[in-house]
Amino acid sequence: MADKEKSGNAFVETIKTIVYALLIAGIFRTLFFQPFWIPSGSMKETLLIGDFLFVNKMAYGYSYASCPSLMLPRFGIEVDSRDICGSFDGDNTRLWGGEPERGDVVVFRHPVSGRDYIKRLIGLPGDTVQMKAGVLHLNGEAVAREDTGVFTEEMAAQGPQRLRPRCENGPVGEGGTCEKSRQIETLPNGVSYSVLNIADQQSDRTGVYTVPEGHYFFMGDNRDNSADSRLAQQVGGVGFVPYENLIGRADRIMFSSAGTSMLYFWTWRSDRFFKGVE
Structure with a gap:
């Protein structure tokens, strides 16, 4: 007994x-910190598919979007942050709120789908944003850009979703070298980062967006392969993102794997371990 x-x-x-x-x-x-895997190539070359990072949730304070979501549709589990903290939604404010800075790489909640996205903050409340012939314009002025050669990667399946890159020199066969033009873009506050070009397309020529109060305008660094604020929410884009939808700032890559599974140790990118996000 x-x-x-x-x-x-x-x-x-x-x-x-x-x-x-x-x-x-x-x-x-x-x-404090939310783990985040990079699932797509919209932020290349700053962030690559298979990068793993922790999002600093203290940077901007807390809102309903700070509550964790657990999305495992394969197992029938879909617990959304609004299901847990929805009572705090609706006023577009934050507890202990901090203001994001232009150029921050931010994880935020998509205003329509509720999925977590990661992009670079380009437009602040009151700013005007426009793309002209592939050149970013802020408040009527062209943002400084400098050509810095070519970004290359192998034409192969990337990440668990087995995504294949788009190439400026395409079509490229399996195992070939995929190329994209690279420029360094420098925002008015001095933040610099690489942007990539694949083709001349509609997203390189836009109307003027005026960012509403309490909202932000985001873009991917891989400009021609990013569903971001240039595309309206109703057609699958991000549109303007409310302040309360910000989750946190990406500061440092902790781990990175170039394979379709993190268990394939021979595909680990050790040169990206603990690398700062700029």
Whole structure:
């Protein structure tokens, strides 16, 4: 009888330990740092498919979007942050809110789909943004750009979704070298980063966007392969992103894998471990 009681107590203690661990992990993820895998190539070359980073959630304070989402449709699990913290939604404010800076790489909640996106903050409230012949214009002025050669990568499946890159020198066969023109873009506040060009397309020529108060304008660094604020929310883009939808700032890559699985250690990119996000 005593053995059964000991066994029962051990089982209860194990369950308690698991519950406490999950609570601690949930609190840590909600308040401090959220893990994020880069699933697509919209932020190349700043962020590559397979980069793993922690998002600094303290940078901009907290809103309903700070609550974690758990999306595992394969297992029938779809718990959205609004399901947990939806009562805090609707006023476009934040607790202990901090203002993002132009050029920050930000994870935010898509205003329509609710999915987590990562892009670069280009337009602040009140700014005008326009693309003219592939050149970014802010408040009527062209943003400084400098040609810096060519970005290259192998034409191969990338990441768990097995995405294949678009190439400026396409079509490129399997295993060939995929090329994109590279420029360094420097924003008015001095933040510089690489942008890539693939083709002359409609997103290189836009109307003038005026960023509303309490909203932000985001773009991917891989300009011709990014669904961002240049595309309206109704047609699958991001549009203007409300302040309360910001989740946090991407500061540092912790791990990176070029393969379709992180378990393929021979595809790990050790040169990107602990690399700062600029």
